[in-house]
Amino acid sequence: MNSSVPNAAPDAATGLLGSLVSSLTPTNIALYTLLAALLPIVYTFTVSTLNDGKPTKDGEPPVPPYWMPFIGHAFGLVAGQEKMVAKYRKVDGKPGGPRTIYAFGQRIYLLTDPAAVSLMYRKSRTVVFDPLIELTLAQLFGGPPSAFKALAPGLPGVDQTGLEGKPEWCKLVHAMYVRELNPKTPSLENMTRIFVRELSAQLEENVPAGGEYMEVDLFAWIKKIMFPASGRALYGKKLRLTDELARNFWHWDKAFLQLFKMYPDFMIPGVRAARQAVTDELIRWRMEVKELRDQIADDVLWEENFGARLVRDRVKLTEMVLAEDDHQAHAAIHLSLLWGLEANAIPVASWVIAFALLTPGVLERLKEELAMCVETPATSASWPTFDVDKLGKLPFLNAVWQEALRLGTASISPRMVLEDTEFGGYMFKKGGMIQGLNPVAQIEEEYWGKSVATFNPDRWLPYPGEDAATAARRVREYQTRMRPFGGGLSICPGRHFAGQEILATVAVMAMGLEWKTEGIRAPDIDRSFFGAGGLPPKNDVRLRVRRAQ
Ligand code: HEM
Numbered sequence: 245m246n247s248s249v250p251n252a253a254p255d256a257a258t259g260l261l262g263s264l265v266s267s268l269t270p271t272n273i274a275l276y277t278l279l280a281a282l283l284p285i286v287y288t289f290t291v292s293t294l295n296d297g298k299p300t301k302d303g304e305p306p307v308p309p310y311w312m313p314f315i316g317h318a319f320g321l322v323a324g325q326e327k328m329v330a331k332y333r334k335v336d337g338k339p340g341g342p343r344t345i346y347a348f349g350q351r352i353y354l355l356t357d358p359a360a361v362s363l364m365y366r367k368s369r370t371v372v373f374d375p376l377i378e379l380t381l382a383q384l385f386g387g388p389p390s391a392f393k394a395l396a397p398g399l400p401g402v403d404q405t406g407l408e409g410k411p412e413w414c415k416l417v418h419a420m421y422v423r424e425l426n427p428k429t430p431s432l433e434n435m436t437r438i439f440v441r442e443l444s445a446q447l448e449e450n451v452p453a454g455g456e457y458m459e460v461d462l463f464a465w466i467k468k469i470m471f472p473a474s475g476r477a478l479y480g481k482k483l484r485l486t487d488e489l490a491r492n493f494w495h496w497d498k499a500f501l502q503l504f505k506m507y508p509d510f511m512i513p514g515v516r517a518a519r520q521a522v523t524d525e526l527i528r529w530r531m532e533v534k535e536l537r538d539q540i541a542d543d544v545l546w547e548e549n550f551g552a553r554l555v556r557d558r559v560k561l562t563e564m565v566l567a568e569d570d571h572q573a574h575a576a577i578h579l580s581l582l583w584g585l586e587a588n589a590i591p592v593a594s595w596v597i598a599f600a601l602l603t604p605g606v607l608e609r610l611k612e613e614l615a616m617c618v619e620t621p622a623t624s625a626s627w628p629t630f631d632v633d634k635l636g637k638l639p640f641l642n643a644v645w646q647e648a649l650r651l652g653t654a655s656i657s658p659r660m661v662l663e664d665t666e667f668g669g670y671m672f673k674k675g676g677m678i679q680g681l682n683p684v685a686q687i688e689e690e691y692w693g694k695s696v697a698t699f700n701p702d703r704w705l706p707y708p709g710e711d712a713a714t715a716a717r718r719v720r721e722y723q724t725r726m727r728p729f730g731g732g733l734s735i736c737p738g739r740h741f742a743g744q745e746i747l748a749t750v751a752v753m754a755m756g757l758e759w760k761t762e763g764i765r766a767p768d769i770d771r772s773f774f775g776a777g778g779l780p781p782k783n784d785v786r787l788r789v790r791r792a793q
Contacts, residue, residue, distance in 0.1 A: 278423030288313050297335060303341035303671035305353055308332050316346025322505065326654075326774035329354060329681055339690050340672060351676035353661075356684040358691075358725045361657070363667040364680055365732030370663040371678060373734040374414070375401040381519035383503045385583070386519050394573065396567035401662045409597030413565050417558060421737035424554035434545040435552050436494040436632050436744040439477035443752060446473050451791055453624065457504060457760060461784040462601075463767075466594045466749075467494065471586055474745055478585055483529045497587050500776050519579075526575040526582070530559065555581070584738055588653070591778030592728075593746040595652030595769075598785065599699045600644055600750060601759050602766040606701065613640045614751050621793040622756040635747045641763035643704035646726075649694075650700060653728040654683035656775045682727035683774060691725050699766065728777075 279286045293309040300307060308331075314761045320328045328345075333356045335341030340357030355361050377395060381387035396402050398412035424431040434786055437453050446469045452458060471493070472485040479485075495518040502512055509516040533549040537560055537675035540547060550556035558581065566573050600606050617634035620626070635641060657745075672678060694702070704722065707713035729736035736742070767781035 304342045307344045318347035353678045356681045358685045360668040361680040366731040370658045370665045374399040375660045391573035418420045442473035442476045457788040463594045463784045481548040492521040498677040523575045527571045588777035589742045596648040628755045643701035647701045649728045654774045656728045685725045
């Protein structure tokens with residue numbers, strides 16, 4: 245009888261299992277499955293809530309609570325980075341605390357503190373943009389894999405197998421940017437001169453002679469005037485910068501953020517066709533002008549086939565690294581510069597002009613200042629010209645430009661971490677992505693005061709009673725809170741041209757035109773475009789304008 249005792253436990257277990265199995269009705273199976281599915285979610289949320297505000301065990305920035313393992317904070321990110329960042333930008337009531345979020349297993353570090361972003365830019369050996377060039381080229385510019393392969397040699401963080409000994413396109417092109425786009429270079433001066441000439445030509449074509457006012461939708465109208473003018477300053481006259489091309493360009497540009505979030509281009513109505521139309525024109529243009537490239541002397545800074553020497557040299561360099569008939573790849577690489585040129589500077593110029601025209605008192609002050617550097621005044625038959633160097637030194641014009649940049653841009657600096665890197669008191673792990681979220685500090689009340697959302701150029705000038713040294717210190721500090729052109733090795737190489745063309749456009753439009761603006765205010769800024777550089781308005785504004793009499 246005793247022999248049955250050792251079997252008592254298995255019997256009990258079998259009995260328990262048996263009763264469990266016999267209780268497995270369809271309802272209970274569903275319940276247990278639900279519990280099993282909920283367990284990791286509840287666990288993840290509980291643990292991440294308990295750790296909220298603390299660095300991770302590797303010393304990374306704190307991770308805000310999240311529910312879903314692996315998926316992490318992805319849905320919040322897709323719903324809108326601006327909203328997500330607004331939620332996380334403060335730690336313990338203070339702005340600027342960095343955060344770590346997860347999206348489908350990818351670590352993303354969000355930096356909103358201007359000092360931390362500056363430190364990030366200084367780590368440009370291990371924190372780099374380069375691995376993101378592949379995504380940018382394919383998703384935004386429609387480049388085939390061969391386009392990225394041509395650009396890849398020498399890029400840090402990019403597999404170099406099979407690329408040994410190939411020309412380092414990106415390094416060579418950056419040297420060109422320095423030679424052609426830096427201040428005081430003959431190329432930059434010349435490009436600005438061509439821009440002003442083309443701007444006047446556009447105004448001549450689009451503003452009727454005679455004293456009649458016409459109605460314009462301001463932002464759309466500035467696009468119409470500036471798109472061909474700046475396009476010709478860089479790409480010459482053979483690229484057909486027609487209204488139709490501009491329409492396609494802006495239709496594609498509107499989808500920029502969706503494309504960057506990896507939406508397939510064919511799913512966004514009309515975008516693939518619009519981009520292809522612009523690409524096709526770049527293909528046609530290269531076919532038309534390419535035979536001439538070796539007949540143009542190296543010291544010619546601009547001529548009508550290729551435009552600026554920068555573009556001519558970029559065409560030659562790209563021909564060195566791509567098959568001649570890989571037309572889509574050539575064009576995608578040229579499209580990237582055309583986009584950099586047009587897509588940011590024009591919206592920003594529009595904000596400078598809109599704020600200047602529609603903020604009481606600003607236009608009058610600007611005109612008084614601009615009168616000091618007019619070279620040839622406006623007449624009813626010609627457009628004014630200015631000494632562009634002097635424009636760059638006018639305090640009020642520059643204050644208007646800085647304030648419009650502060651409110652009208654939202655440029656982020658995405659970077660990949662190549663090696664574990666420490667800065668600002670935290671560790672950033674290899675493989676993580678860092679988002680330098682400059683736009684957050686630009687509109688943070690703690691940094692700019694209660695009037696943060698108001699266009700107030702006077703904040704960039706000495707306040708009444710403030711001595712010059714204190715004002716200069718304060719303005720320098722303001723400048724560290726704004727990074728509209730990014731920073732580090734990938735800082736925008738076109739920023740000096742952008743500054744000159746925008747100041748020249750404002751000067752010509754302020755002194756060469758008369759505006760009727762009574763009762764009209766600057767439109768609201770569409771901040772949902774967060775992350776894409778120049779911001780659009782929520783609505784355009786209709787104004788009346790005529791030539792200065
Ligand atoms: C107000 C106007 C402009 C703004 C706000 C702007 C903003 C930016 C930003 C934020 C970046 C990325 C920087 C980073 O990752 O840290 C960038 C890159 C770039 N921009 Fe601009 N930009 C402007 C005008 C221009 C113009 C006029 C040109 C051409 C002449 C240009 C050409 C480029 C190019 C080629 C790059 C890529 C640089 C690289 O390959 O590393 N941009 N820009």
